[in-house]
Amino acid sequence: MSKHNVTRRAFLKTTGTVTATAAAIGPGLYLGAAEKTGNDKLNMGIIGAGNRGASNTGGVSGENIYALCDTNPQALEQAKSRYAGAKTFSDWRELLEDKQIDAVVISTADHHHAVAAIAAMRAGKHVYCEKPLAHTVEEARLMQEVYAQNKGKLATQMGTQIHATENYRRVVELIAAGAIGPVTEAHVWCSRTINPVDVAKLPEQAIPEGFNWDAWVGPAAMRPYNTSYWQGGNLNWNRRWEFGNGVLGDMGSHLIDLPFWALDLKHPTSVVSEGPAADEVACPSWQVATWEHPAREGNVNWTQPTKLVWYHGPEGMKRRSDYLQPLVGNDTEIDKWGIGVAFIGENGVLVADYGKLVLSPGDKFKDYPAPTNKIEPSLGHYAEWIHAAKIGGESLCNFTYSGKLIENNLLGNVAHRVGKKLVWDAASGQVTNAPEAAQYLTKEYREGWSI
Numbered sequence: 072m073s074k075h076n077v078t079r080r081a082f083l084k085t086t087g088t089v090t091a092t093a094a095a096i097g098p099g100l101y102l103g104a105a106e107k108t109g110n111d112k113l114n115m116g117i118i119g120a121g122n123r124g125a126s127n128t129g130g131v132s133g134e135n136i137y138a139l140c141d142t143n144p145q146a147l148e149q150a151k152s153r154y155a156g157a158k159t160f161s162d163w164r165e166l167l168e169d170k171q172i173d174a175v176v177i178s179t180a181d182h183h184h185a186v187a188a189i190a191a192m193r194a195g196k197h198v199y200c201e202k203p204l205a206h207t208v209e210e211a212r213l214m215q216e217v218y219a220q221n222k223g224k225l226a227t228q229m230g231t232q233i234h235a236t237e238n239y240r241r242v243v244e245l246i247a248a249g250a251i252g253p254v255t256e257a258h259v260w261c262s263r264t265i266n267p268v269d270v271a272k273l274p275e276q277a278i279p280e281g282f283n284w285d286a287w288v289g290p291a292a293m294r295p296y297n298t299s300y301w302q303g304g305n306l307n308w309n310r311r312w313e314f315g316n317g318v319l320g321d322m323g324s325h326l327i328d329l330p331f332w333a334l335d336l337k338h339p340t341s342v343v344s345e346g347p348a349a350d351e352v353a354c355p356s357w358q359v360a361t362w363e364h365p366a367r368e369g370n371v372n373w374t375q376p377t378k379l380v381w382y383h384g385p386e387g388m389k390r391r392s393d394y395l396q397p398l399v400g401n402d403t404e405i406d407k408w409g410i411g412v413a414f415i416g417e418n419g420v421l422v423a424d425y426g427k428l429v430l431s432p433g434d435k436f437k438d439y440p441a442p443t444n445k446i447e448p449s450l451g452h453y454a455e456w457i458h459a460a461k462i463g464g465e466s467l468c469n470f471t472y473s474g475k476l477i478e479n480n481l482l483g484n485v486a487h488r489v490g491k492k493l494v495w496d497a498a499s500g501q502v503t504n505a506p507e508a509a510q511y512l513t514k515e516y517r518e519g520w521s522i
Contacts, residue, residue, distance in 0.1 A: 317354025357384025
């Protein structure tokens with residue numbers, strides 16, 4: 072196994088700034104130099120054609136589905152039946168060599184996301200990548216860096232579909248309008264847990280005919296084939312650190328997106344995580360991670376440091392309810408929110424999920440007027456990216472914005488694995504108080520699969 076060949080300086084370099092979406096509410100797209108007209112179809116390369124990949128392919132099916140890639144021949148055959156004219160591959164590295172491909176959609180296991188996306192950007196292709204954007208903190212920083220080098224030439228988007236919906240916009244508008252006053256805390260949760268990983272290294276099975284096991288393992292350490300490593304998709308492989316990032320890495324991409332957007336968060340200064348004892352193989356079944364974000368200048372809604380807290384699993388849900396229920400009283404029953412975000416401000420609490428929101432105390436807010444400063448409706452989650460790829464500009468979840476979000480989230484997993492509060496220096500890309508954390512900020516890559 073060889074270490075990746077990215078320089079340390081490249082990781083430590085900061086990646087510029089993203090427009091303050093909450094502070095400057097307005098259109099998410101700008102027009103740049105067009106390489107295609109709006110009527111031209113992009114040649115799409117699909118990396119990961121089954122499961123989530125099939126849904127993402129449907130989202131861009133108005134374009135030309137030019138190439139399909141999957142390590143599983145059954146998934147590839149099913150996709151080919153829908154897009155008969157498409158070329159087929161079982162290794163995304165070969166797909167990226169095709170110069171006719173304009174854009175790629177990446178829907179693999181987490182450990183391929185950044186490796187494939189960075190290779191695609193360097194090959195001059197627009198990139199849509201499923202969440203989470205990266206498998207390590209270093210990869211999240213590199214995604215921002217490589218995108219910054221290609222900004223204005225390439226369009227990027229992370230698969231956070233909820234960012235395009237109306238309810239998230241209403242929440243951002245209310246926070247920006249100061250409905251609950253300056254926000255000092257944001258609490259985010261998902262009731263999902265992680266099933267135990269009973270066997271670290273599974274016994275060898277015969278590789279099914281046509282299955283490209285070498286390509287499925289990709290950047291991870293090679294091991295003998297066993298169907299149970301991958302069958303069942305995200306809820307299976309995502310339990311293992313070598314392939315996934317657990318519930319925080321997965322669902323945190325959707326849910327922590329809301330406070331990141333509404334509060335214009337960038338980089339935390341510290342993070343600590345509580346949960347079961349760290350396991351070298353399995354992600355935690357429950358977790359309570361707490362980040363501290365510095366005050367933001369120039370807006371009355373975050374003049375103080377912001378505490379951002381994540382909860383998942385049964386114990387996490389209990390702690391969430393114990394803390395939040397007294398704050399909202401009879402206005403809502405927190406236990407009935409399987410996912411959600413609660414903003415705590417000086418003048419009240421705002422609780423939201425994908426489709427609803429509650430302001431508390433209810434009597435105070437029953438006649439609260441809707442903010443007049445509206446965020447424009449999205450063109451559509453996929454349409455934003457396609458528009459930017461064809462006409463120029465950025466989607467809202469471009470890799471500058473989403474890279475910082477995922478960097479924040481994955482630092483929570485690093486804190487869990489280290490078992491202590493970490494002080495994060497974003498400018499240098501270092502944990503300054505725990506040298507042992509460095510091993511979890513990055514990873515080793517199998518030969519032939521380095522960034």
